[in-house]
Amino acid sequence: MTLELKLEREMSSIDYNEKIPNNVNLAEDRALKRALEHWQPNYIEWWQDMGPEESQDFEVYLRTAVSVDPQGWAQFGYVKMPEYRWGIFLNPAQQDRKIHFGDHKGEDAWQSVPGEYRANLRRIIVTQGDTEPASVEQQRHLGLTAPSLYDLRNLFQVNVEEGRHLWAMVYLLHKYFGRDGREEGEALLERRSGNEDNPRILQAFNEKTPDWLSFFMFTYFTDRDGKYQLCALAESSFDPLARTTRFMLTEEAHHMFVGESGVSRIIQRTCEVMNDLKTDDPAAIRAAGVIDLPTIQRYINFHFSVTIDLFGADQSSNAATFYTTGLKGRFEEGKRDDDHILKNDHYTVLEVRDGKLVEKQVPMLNALNEVLRDDYIKDSISGVKRWNKVIEKAGIPFELKVPHKAFHRKIGALSEVNVSPSGEVLSDKEWKQQVDNWLPSQSDREFIASLMGRITEVGKFANWIAPPKIGINNQPADFAYVRFN
Ligand SMILES: [Fe+2]
Numbered sequence: 001m002t003l004e005l006k007l008e009r010e011m012s013s014i015d016y017n018e019k020i021p022n023n024v025n026l027a028e029d030r031a032l033k034r035a036l037e038h039w040q041p042n043y044i045e046w047w048q049d050m051g052p053e054e055s056q057d058f059e060v061y062l063r064t065a066v067s068v069d070p071q072g073w074a075q076f077g078y079v080k081m082p083e084y085r086w087g088i089f090l091n092p093a094q095q096d097r098k099i100h101f102g103d104h105k106g107e108d109a110w111q112s113v114p115g116e117y118r119a120n121l122r123r124i125i126v127t128q129g130d131t132e133p134a135s136v137e138q139q140r141h142l143g144l145t146a147p148s149l150y151d152l153r154n155l156f157q158v159n160v161e162e163g164r165h166l167w168a169m170v171y172l173l174h175k176y177f178g179r180d181g182r183e184e185g186e187a188l189l190e191r192r193s194g195n196e197d198n199p200r201i202l203q204a205f206n207e208k209t210p211d212w213l214s215f216f217m218f219t220y221f222t223d224r225d226g227k228y229q230l231c232a233l234a235e236s237s238f239d240p241l242a243r244t245t246r247f248m249l250t251e252e253a254h255h256m257f258v259g260e261s262g263v264s265r266i267i268q269r270t271c272e273v274m275n276d277l278k279t280d281d282p283a284a285i286r287a288a289g290v291i292d293l294p295t296i297q298r299y300i301n302f303h304f305s306v307t308i309d310l311f312g313a314d315q316s317s318n319a320a321t322f323y324t325t326g327l328k329g330r331f332e333e334g335k336r337d338d339d340h341i342l343k344n345d346h347y348t349v350l351e352v353r354d355g356k357l358v359e360k361q362v363p364m365l366n367a368l369n370e371v372l373r374d375d376y377i378k379d380s381i382s383g384v385k386r387w388n389k390v391i392e393k394a395g396i397p398f399e400l401k402v403p404h405k406a407f408h409r410k411i412g413a414l415s416e417v418n419v420s421p422s423g424e425v426l427s428d429k430e431w432k433q434q435v436d437n438w439l440p441s442q443s444d445r446e447f448i449a450s451l452m453g454r455i456t457e458v459g460k461f462a463n464w465i466a467p468p469k470i471g472i473n474n475q476p477a478d479f480a481y482v483r484f485n
């Protein structure tokens with residue numbers, strides 16, 4: 001097949017002639033199309049107000065989804081971000097898909113919303129949807145201090161795709177939740193990350209992402225929370241939600257790559273400087289303009305702990321309800337060989353008894369937030385091991401670790417105690433004495449801020465980060481990933 005023909009075939013699965021690109025036959029549903037075309041200008045207005053700062057005219061080498069075929073689903077080219085083709089893409093329907101967990105196990109998957117679950121489904125979709133524009137808002141200043149054009153492009157890629165994820169959720173709200181759904185769609189454009197009067201729904205999405213170390217940590221840890229939430233929703237009995245989130249996961253992989261490789265490149269650069277100067281003294285390393293490993297550890301501690309709170313309370317009757325009613329499954333539900341009903345199962349959670357952390361068995365259904373959190377933790381650790389490989393290869397005796405899961409928690413039973421990164425329960429006084437060794441201090445943040453400065457020369461990288469081994473879409477690292485106008 002010639003390349004041209006191939007592209008044509010791939011394109012054919014998504015209708016790009018429509019104002020809103022889609023593979024859901026939007027043209028045939030006049031009312032829905034009208035409603036979404038009405039929302040579209042409000043979305044663009046939000047992008048212009050709250051999207052990446054001072055970047056509206058840049059031409060960015062971005063990928064755009066052109067198909068839901070996992071082979072060749074994206075096309076690369078220069079796009080001005082406000083002209084990005086945000087659209088609605090669902091994975092293909094699976095014929096005769098059955099519900100495979102909870103009380104409705106074995107029944108046909110739902111193609112519309114069952115009345116009795118309407119409120120809960122809406123809440124789940126709105127909560128997921130709210131995180132998408134929130135992260136764009138959190139990251140909107142970062143373009144002003146990008147360490148290279150390559151990184152600037154990656155930031156913008158993540159941003160436009162989070163914008164598309166908002167589209168994905170708003171489509172579901174408009175199509176399946178009538179007037180309430182349309183109101184929720186408007187509210188998603190009105191809340192603002194960090195705003196006191198009208199904040200985003202989840203706390204991690206109201207935190208600042210002030211610098212690029214934070215950005216890479218966020219995309220490594222917090223976008224990975226996104227992956228686990230989307231995986232759980234991709235099991236949903238509500239088929240349109242399952243198909244929407246499956247496709248979002250395709251895009252999410254790149255976001256986590258940006259985080260993992262970003263932190264890895266920072267570590268690599270630090271190790272180079274440590275070996276050149278033959279020192280592990282943080283002050284000397286900082287004086288050479290790179291980020292010392294203990295500071296990187298403190299950022300890991302912060303982002304890990306804030307992110308695992310996103311999974312919710314360790315015991316939750318909502319989690320049980322969402323599972324039993326078939327709204328939200330477990331990570332890789334289909335690959336587990338239990339009864340997928342879980343009424344007779346138990347799970348271990350931690351609780352505080354007499355000032356100590358102790359294990360406790362609780363009904364599995366109530367512990368499903370903890371189950372998902374533990375799956376997430378396993379996955380997060382594997383990337384940290386790959387970071388350690390970089391340090392090991394440089395011959396430096398230092399190991400990065402994710403902190404104990406009870407460290408610095410704000411949600412659930414563990415929020416009641418002070419726990420060190422290695423898992424000791426501490427008094428308030430002990431905590432206060434040591435917290436600056438464990439979490440980024442004001443002076444850490446000021447130091448990181450002092451390193452930030454925009455690099456716009458093709459192929460040049462800031463001193464504190466190594467270039468990537470390969471560029472995007474097989475382009476070299478010294479490619480003009482962004483063209484300024
Ligand atoms: Fe997302």
Ligand SMILES: [Fe+2]
Pocket residue numbers: 162223226252255
């Ligand atoms: Fe993401």
